[in-house]
Amino acid sequence: MDKYRVCFTGVGGQGTLLATMVLAEASIHAGHHVLASEVHGMAQRGGVVESTVMIGDIKSPIISEGEADVLLGFEPVETYRAMRKCSADSVVISNTVPVMPYSVAIGKGSYPEVDKLFAFIESRVRKLVTLNAQAMAEEAGSVLSANVVMVGALARSGVLPVPREAFEETIRTKTKAAFVEANLRAFDLGFGAL
Amino acid sequence: MHPLLTKEAEKRLLLLGNEAIVRGALEAGLGFATTYPGTPSSEIGDSLFRIAGESDLYFEYSTNEKVALETAAGAAVSGVRSMCSMKHVGLNVAADPLMTLAYVGVRGGMVVVTADDPSMFSSQNEQDNRIYARLSNLPMLEPASAQEAKEMTKAAFDISEALELPVLLRTTTRLSHHRGIVTTGPLEPSATKGAFEKDSRRFVTVPANARLRHKVLLARGEKARDMACQSPFNTVTGAGPWGVATSGMAYNYVADAIKDLGIEDKVRILKLGFTYPFPEKLAVDFIRSVEKILVVEELEPVLEESLKVTAQSNRLITPIAGKGADLFSRLYEYHPGMVREVAARFFGIDYSPPTPIDVKEDPEPVELPMRPPNLCAGCPHRATYYAVNSVLKETRTEAVFPTDIGCYTLGILPPLQTADFLICMGSSVTSAAGISRVTDRKVIAFIGDSTFFHSGITGLVNAVHNKHKFILVILDNGTTAMTGHQPHPGVEITPAGWDKPSVSIEAIVRACGVEQVAVVSPINLAKTKHAVKEALEANKLSVIVAKAPCPLYERRMLHRKPKRAFIVGPECNTDCTECVDTFGCPALYKNPAPDAETTMIIDENLCIGCGVCIQICKKIRPKKA
Numbered sequence: 001m002d003k004y005r006v007c008f009t010g011v012g013g014q015g016t017l018l019a020t021m022v023l024a025e026a027s028i029h030a031g032h033h034v035l036a037s038e039v040h041g042m043a044q045r046g047g048v049v050e051s052t053v054m055i056g057d058i059k060s061p062i063i064s065e066g067e068a069d070v071l072l073g074f075e076p077v078e079t080y081r082a083m084r085k086c087s088a089d090s091v092v093i094s095n096t097v098p099v100m101p102y103s104v105a106i107g108k109g110s111y112p113e114v115d116k117l118f119a120f121i122e123s124r125v126r127k128l129v130t131l132n133a134q135a136m137a138e139e140a141g142s143v144l145s146a147n148v149v150m151v152g153a154l155a156r157s158g159v160l161p162v163p164r165e166a167f168e169e170t171i172r173t174k175t176k177a178a179f180v181e182a183n184l185r186a187f188d189l190g191f192g193a194l
Numbered sequence: 195m196h197p198l199l200t201k202e203a204e205k206r207l208l209l210l211g212n213e214a215i216v217r218g219a220l221e222a223g224l225g226f227a228t229t230y231p232g233t234p235s236s237e238i239g240d241s242l243f244r245i246a247g248e249s250d251l252y253f254e255y256s257t258n259e260k261v262a263l264e265t266a267a268g269a270a271v272s273g274v275r276s277m278c279s280m281k282h283v284g285l286n287v288a289a290d291p292l293m294t295l296a297y298v299g300v301r302g303g304m305v306v307v308t309a310d311d312p313s314m315f316s317s318q319n320e321q322d323n324r325i326y327a328r329l330s331n332l333p334m335l336e337p338a339s340a341q342e343a344k345e346m347t348k349a350a351f352d353i354s355e356a357l358e359l360p361v362l363l364r365t366t367t368r369l370s371h372h373r374g375i376v377t378t379g380p381l382e383p384s385a386t387k388g389a390f391e392k393d394s395r396r397f398v399t400v401p402a403n404a405r406l407r408h409k410v411l412l413a414r415g416e417k418a419r420d421m422a423c424q425s426p427f428n429t430v431t432g433a434g435p436w437g438v439a440t441s442g443m444a445y446n447y448v449a450d451a452i453k454d455l456g457i458e459d460k461v462r463i464l465k466l467g468f469t470y471p472f473p474e475k476l477a478v479d480f481i482r483s484v485e486k487i488l489v490v491e492e493l494e495p496v497l498e499e500s501l502k503v504t505a506q507s508n509r510l511i512t513p514i515a516g517k518g519a520d521l522f523s524r525l526y527e528y529h530p531g532m533v534r535e536v537a538a539r540f541f542g543i544d545y546s547p548p549t550p551i552d553v554k555e556d557p558e559p560v561e562l563p564m565r566p567p568n569l570c571a572g573c574p575h576r577a578t579y580y581a582v583n584s585v586l587k588e589t590r591t592e593a594v595f596p597t598d599i600g601c602y603t604l605g606i607l608p609p610l611q612t613a614d615f616l617i618c619m620g621s622s623v624t625s626a627a628g629i630s631r632v633t634d635r636k637v638i639a640f641i642g643d644s645t646f647f648h649s650g651i652t653g654l655v656n657a658v659h660n661k662h663k664f665i666l667v668i669l670d671n672g673t674t675a676m677t678g679h680q681p682h683p684g685v686e687i688t689p690a691g692w693d694k695p696s697v698s699i700e701a702i703v704r705a706c707g708v709e710q711v712a713v714v715s716p717i718n719l720a721k722t723k724h725a726v727k728e729a730l731e732a733n734k735l736s737v738i739v740a741k742a743p744c745p746l747y748e749r750r751m752l753h754r755k756p757k758r759a760f761i762v763g764p765e766c767n768t769d770c771t772e773c774v775d776t777f778g779c780p781a782l783y784k785n786p787a788p789d790a791e792t793t794m795i796i797d798e799n800l801c802i803g804c805g806v807c808i809q810i811c812k813k814i815r816p817k818k819a
Binding site for chain 1: 206208210315339368371372373374375445446447449450453529530531532534547548549550551552553556557558560561562563564565566567568570771774775778780783784786
């Protein structure tokens with residue numbers, strides 16, 4: 001396969017766009033043609049944020065239903081909600097820590113059991129990987145770097161033709177200087193999680 | 195240094211479509227730029243704002259798109275290369291100057307960027323602004339990639355100067371907000387000073403002059419049509435009996451679909467980038483070269499109808515299809531799978547799309563909670579809405595709420611539900627006048643500070659003069675928050691080196707002739723409620739300026755840490771849910787813990803310590819240090 005479509009989904013404030021940028025830049029670093037797409041506007045207001053990275057000979061920056069090679073879900077319900085992007089061939093990597101939608105927080109609607117969500121996903125896709133990115137980010141020294149933990153897990157999954165060094169180099173040169181050390185540790189923990 | 199200012203040519207940068215437009219303009223020696231922010235165009239202005247701080251370029255956030263366009267036109271008629279960017283509906287606001295600027299034309303190159311929003315990710319409609327090219331008779335370019343966005347913006351300045359006409363550059367959300375690799379070209383220095391050479395026969399559009407200028411415009415249109423036929427942005431590629439005509443982002447879906455369907459040897463693609471005036475000669479040759487044509491364009495059948503007209507005038511009966519049942523929709527953004535499917539059907543190719551995972555097949559079906567965007571914890575708009583709602587409840591008054599465009603439109607959601615009518619920027623003030631006049635109901639209209647400057651003031655003058663009776667609440671959070679915290683004329687918290695005076699909203703309101711004016715901090719609920727009560731009792735036009743900075747903006751600009759968080763006291767152990775039923779701060783919610791000691795709980799990471807909730811419920815108190 002010479003084309004890869006990666007879908008990111010999460011909640012505003014989780015840093016999905018930084019993760020998108022890190023994968024895109026790392027793929028360029030590894031010598032690939034890259035496209036990405038982002039949704040702006042609502043990102044800071046607790047809504048769903050979806051983005052994509054395309055690696056290889058692809059001109060369209062968005063992913064149609066059933067066409068994601070990898071889904072990187074930053075939140076369990078959002079991973080489940082984005083399943084239509086996936087097919088039986090997809091690899092799904094998901095954070096296990098819920099971000100409560102406000103409707104649930106005020107008792108209108110309930111948050112489903114995370115294990116059940118994952119059980120269904122696991123029964124349908126090529127591979128499901130789950131990790132507690134928040135705990136690893138705390139271990140790395142910054143709760144804000146859960147997004148980079150997720151990127152570490154993506155790098156380790158081996159689905160994409162982007163070597164570890166390309167990610168590390170991108171984190172060193174393209175993320176904020178004050179967070180580079182924590183981000184590298186977070187990447188490392190995510191990489192080791194699989 | 196801003197990365198878009200790199201002097202290095204042939205450098206490969208991963209750029210947003212909007213950033214690529216900025217780089218193209220800089221490579222063309224842009225000297226003067228204006229905008230009013232609006233998704234999906236905002237990053238153009240935001241990049242230029244930062245770049246102007248590091249270069250000779252003049253940039254301003256203007257009060258609205260009409261102002262922005264006319265200001266940029268002033269620079270362009272004085273010979274300076276200028277650019278004006280806005281979202282699609284912004285061009286409605288700027289349409290008046292655009293139509294007649296086309297008559298008089300420009301001297302320095304002028305590019306007007308219009309960013310359309312198919313699917314309405316962040317807009318009130320999905321109008322197709324390609325139709326503005328026809329309406330104004332101005333040339334239009336439509337990039338399909340970040341690299342093209344840069345190249346076309348640069349070329350647009352040359353085209354503009356060759357024709358002495360402003361050029362429209364049309365993007366869509368996907369083009370503006372996708373990232374692609376862009377190879378830089380050499381940077382041109384900004385020429386920021388020009389000269390206005392008087393020529394009243396050309397530039398003053400009294401009817402006698404306008405009649406002549408319309409003729410000039412049409413003649414230039416023919417020259418532009420020749421340029422479009424010769425343009426490197428308009429290409430025919432591939433060979434085979436079938437044709438696909440396309441433009442903009444849709445081209446990418448076409449290119450991928452043809453490859454995926456394995457019909458590269460059967461299809462010729464007419465790809466238009468210089469889309470108006472329609473390159474007729476090129477189109478005729480294309481129509482003649484194929485047996486049938488599928489037109490792939492988002493939104494309206496603009497290209498399709500041009501091709502059909504061209505075919506008719508040339509007595510060609512080649513089937514040309516685009517919109518229709520089993521074909522493409524006039525609704526919403528397209529995507530690659532959709533284009534692949536329609537192309538397969540149209541050309542009779544066997545194709546089965548990939549099977550998406552359907553969560554409805556989950557043996558234990560899950561009801562997924564929705565996750566709509568919400569006003570942030572500590573947002574002063576919530577406090578204002580709460581105050582208005584509680585006064586109405588206490589006085590048993592029902593009111594209609596015309597609202598406006600900004601973060602505060604999220605007041606539509608429960609539990610606040612303070613939005614009943616919204617069509618465009620500024621419509622709160624003016625629709626309030628009409629609604630209050632014919633219904634005799636209490637009308638409380640809401641408008642943001644930036645929107646008030648944009649198009650609220652004329653409506654307020656009208657309301658004073660025509661003796662309309664309603665309450666206008668100006669939600670003044672000191673910034674244009676929704677689009678990314680751009681400054682506006684009333685801004686008080688400013689970036690370093692800012693030397694522009696602040697224009698007082700209160701002074702404007704009083705100068706409009708409003709007699710009943712109150713300025714309150716919505717963080718003080720009692721005072722805000724008092725102002726609302728007084729306004730209701732006054733039973734005449736009144737304005738409440740609810741003034742408190744956007745906490746996100748304040749934190750970003752002043753690097754201020756959140757204040758001490760609040761906690762829920764142990765006496766919160768009843769089944770009272772009033773706080774979430776009426777106020778709805780995302781930091782305050784039902785305690786999910788099974789052995790919870792309190793009914794509610796405050797998320798200390800989300801709480802910014804605004805202290806509004808302690809004025810609502812005595813069970814909430816500051817957390818002891």
